[in-house]
Amino acid sequence: MYALVGNPNCGKSTLFNALTGLKQKVGNYPGVTVEKKIGETYSQHGKAIKIIDLPGAYSLAARSPDEAVTRDVLLGRRADTPQPDRILCIVDATNLERNLYLVHQILDLGRPVILVVNMMDLATTSGIQVRVGRLEQELGIPVIACEAVNGKGIVDLKLAMSRVDLPLARHSWDVPAAVSSAVAELQASLTDNDGRSPLVARAEALLLLTDFDTVRVAGSTPLCKRTTDILAHWQKHWEAEGTDWAGTLVGSRYAAISVLCADIVQQAGVTGPSASDKIDAVVIHPFWGWMVLGGVMTLLFLSIFTFAEIPMNWIDSHVASLATWVKVAMSPGDLRDLLTDGVISGVGGVLVFLPQILILFFFIGLLENTGYMARAAFIMDRLMSRVGLNGKSFIPLLSSYACAIPGIMATRTIEDPKDRLVTILVAPLMSCSARLPVYLLMIAALLPGDAVPVLTKVGIMLLMYVLGTVGAFGFAWLFKRTLLKGAPPMMIMELPPYRLPRLRDVALQMFERAGLFLKRAGTIILGISIVLWFLTTYPKHPNPAATSTEQIAQSFAGRAGHLLEPVIKPLGFDWRVGIGLITSFAAREVFVSSMGVIFGVEGSENETAPLRDALRNATWPTGVALFTPLVCLTLMVYYVFAMQCVSTVAVVKRETNGWKWPLFQIAYMTGTAWLVCFVIYQTGRALGY
């Protein structure tokens, strides 16, 4: 099996896709939320070759879970992934030196390595010439020049990969004297006590000496005590001596690389600003940069809220006609109702959001692959670090305005586990699009008259969005100060040159992620929809001619609503709203249809008017109006803060590997919602509203 490794942004995914086509399997490493990608390609003789695409890494001295997985797989530390026998290293021709650092470490492992020098076309444009033949001579391993985007060099690569005999690299590198005895000791201990082969032991020893804070992830077998003791002893020794032990090794490697590159890389004089530089002059301009960012954000939201409408309506109508067909085709009864109101409406609920989700994933993929994402993080970093976050949290949080699920999935680019966790915890506070139907309904009920002036509608919605955003940043700051206190995140990031990605690769990525979304969210929503259907249907009203209102009133859900009432009464909600809050667990927008059922209004999704009127006329048993403007406002604020969407909870559980954080998230968000609403409602009442 081949392992594909390389720096981020060097076209590794493009190469992987070019080699494996669609024969890829995407999963997860058990215990870590890092993608495991395995694909198959075919050799010259038609034999299948397995390739595992390891996460991009700058060094085997891991600084993030992604890099930790790459390191662990290459060192054979993971029980779930066998150590690859051959390694495919991909480097970027336009900045060979830094890319070769990882290769230098990998050559230590003593495995057959094939070096792929990618992006040759971009190198030529920048006036950089790489003497591939000379490199092959120097290293003693096959070196293939490639342009993965255009498919050039793939055939040669497959030819090299098919070779039965692959030479080992001519890699003799003298470990600096200051650390050589430490290396020898560690190597001995690793061989004797941890069962490593001598070569791997040496490689690992060298790694341990550059790894300040060894990032360990679940699933990686720990070292035995003797080894860690030796390491600790030497570290203390050097600390006392004042030797820069880590830096010495790094410097020594780069010295060897510089010598190598002097021979093989020729830069054709000083060229003017590249195309990327010219674009950056605008994109990171003190003024124009903001315009561009604003434009990108506007485009994102426009595509989600408008372009997605047509496919959404299409799906909506087809789901509705399917339900009608079933109603006609089957005889009335519980099974039919389960199908139409449970399964079809549940699945339909997920499918309707699919266009938005697809657009969002496509957009994020585009931003990532073109290189703009790094610029956005660069620009927003100062603001984000005010609350203790990293600029990389910007895009995930921004995406959460559409749907928190893709946003939370996008947090994988954040290296620091604490930062990632905080971003995940606050992402649902960014008002997602599912809250919109609730806002719209409440605004309609809140304001007198038939037509709601657009400006007021927008104004109130904006208020809700601002509230959510302030909440998100506020809690991020709080969490970073208290619970998840940690060092301020590093902002060491590469700004890759702008690249025009292959649409095929972006599309593939989009479908992969959308598939994951459907699997996770889809199954949960379906399950919950069925459960909720059950809760709202049973026990059945003794009178078969009872209205749906009466039916729901005495169902399990209705009883739950009654039970909930004392808790939500201080917020101005009654048991019927309580039912709505419960059903919102499937998806927030289900609130609207639930209100429709409870107040006996049919087809409430499409016209708010009849439902709005029904709400306005609703009263408490005492005759006092239920949906006063104050209550409408309070309800909207509740939806801003409360954690309801079960699918999001499921994704958070997946991404944090446990129930602790999703449960905490539910607690803090719903608690905050209750408190804020309590204050708003009671203050409002006190002020006479």
Next chain:
Amino acid sequence: MSAALKLSSLALGASARVKDFPRSGNTFVRLREMGLLPGTMVTFVRAAPLGDPLEFKLRGYHLTLRREEAEQITIEA
């Protein structure tokens, strides 16, 4: 030490060679692995619109780092 020029004081578009690095800290080992070593030639490209972080060009690629990190790296005059 107070007379030493800091990386953060480099003028826009100017280049200099890195002189010295703090010995400890996760950040600095990672910076070195990324190729920012004593003796490396660095060019200051720009600061972010809000003033932080800073963008540098070295070894043929662009790297960002925070001002507070750049303040601890000295360069040759």
